[in-house]
Amino acid sequence: MTLALREMRRRPGRFAIATTILTLIAILLMFLGGLLDGLEASSTGAFRSQRADVLVYSGSSRNSLERSRIEPEVRRQVESVTGVTRVGGLGSVQLGGRVPGRGARDLVPTVLFGYELAPRGLPSTPPVVGTVYADDSLRSKNVEVGTTIRLGPARSMVTVVGFVSDTRYIGQGTLWGSLETWRQVLNANRPDARVGPGVVQALVVQGVSLERAGLPERIDRATDGATTTLTITQALNALPGVSQQRSVFNQIIGVTVVIAIVVVALFFALLTVERTALYGVLKAIGASSRTLFAGVVLQAVVVALVASLIGIVASLTLDALIPVGTIPFVATPTRLLSSAVVLVVAAVLGCTFSLRRVLRVDPAAAIGGTP
């Protein structure tokens, strides 16, 4: 093993090409992963921040918050279900926002949420009518505390009183106000979607921990099918484009991993061919095939670790340099470490293509003892 490490230390140039290519692959893997996480984060923040066990949509909503409407009567039925402890209304409306300092036609896409049960990072009592908390990402659109944003064709005015982080929804910055603020803005700007008093789009439900299993089914039974109840994960996956973009990105990541395996396999196969004579000598003086192959694997793992380390540093640098709200990229420890692990596993798999060649090295060849 020390032989393998010494070779890397004394002849770093031999491993430079493989390390460079694997570093580029590591950066690509981590960048793709970071983009996927960033896109998911920017689509799902509003739901992930909910302190809820389940979200209740109307039965005819086809799992869409925008299409869903929950009447007060249905809400009462949900509240009476065994195991349900707290129920809060949730409403949303997507509108272009006019922000002071930006051009008249330069609308900022926003989603105004009305809430009762405070998501993480928001005060438990919603702000007074006409005021909202804004998602951090809107800072890059000139939004500050005290900024009055005019929403939609009706120019409904809401004033920002604070910020909350990681609550973006389908790629747009969010504003969080009371249900009354939401109703007023919705009814003013979307006459076709007006809602009456007490009507909300969805219910945010918290349950007793022991009763959580089967809670969605119990709620839907209690409302006699007037609702469709989803766990937070199900609700995230039902958001438009989320599962599709995850699938596409994971396929690209998968192809990148296959490329990494091929690169390692080709590189170490070539290296093994070059070393045939040396391996013959080492076998002749008593090295086992296992020892020699372990050296190859160790070198591949070191190359993959160096590449991963550079990839991690590059990703963290990129994450720090990208202004909030521009490119949807986040470098999470989980993603970076899992990418490094995947790359190391790919390196080990790639090496296995050299195993047969190492096993076939004949020690007698070192002394010219085979015909």
Place this chain on the structure above:
Amino acid sequence: MTLLTESASTTGHALELRGITKIYTVADDEVVALDHVDLTVASDEIVALVGPSGSGKTTLCSIAGGLLSPTHGSVEVAGREISGYSERQLTQFRRDAVGFVFQTVNLVPFLTARENLLVVDEVGPRRGRAARDRADQLLEELGLTDRAANLPAQLSGGQKQRVAIGRALMNEPSLVLFDEPTSALDSSLGDQVVRLIRHEMKARGTAAIIVTHDDRITHYADRTVHIEDGRITE
């Protein structure tokens, strides 16, 4: 492990080959490389194995060193009967009981002279300090102390050959096999190396087989064995 518990022979022979036959199958043809060869080498004897190309001397050397298994016959090295050994046992046997000096020297190019000796320790169970002391002692005896930190590319042909001899002696073998040790050296350097081989072998009481084309080497051997068409014609 059989290899470790087997008792040493009482014959005092470093090598005893009895009825060795080696047949290679090339395509559909059978090539007899060795044909009923018998050879005994005493425990401190230096034998020059001479013969034309293709006569079977390298095959004989490979069988004696546990690099190849014979098709028929028995091989006993320092009292160990190795003809029935598995690949794994042969690997361990080579690590423990024999030394090799190859025709093209074949030092590990990215290791210093000292590290090339310690490779023998690294590929097997580590002996640590004892191995380092042994390497330093061998380098001193071979006049290479001041070259211990040099890479092979920084050594002359004779110095490389001396490092190779040191590597062959690292495991304190009963038998050292030299494959054309002077073929890459000029005549005066070759002569110097063969004298060194004789000195080192005799000083340690170690047996050696020197495969060679070079008749001058035979003067330094205790005995010369001729081989032709796979048969010893001593």
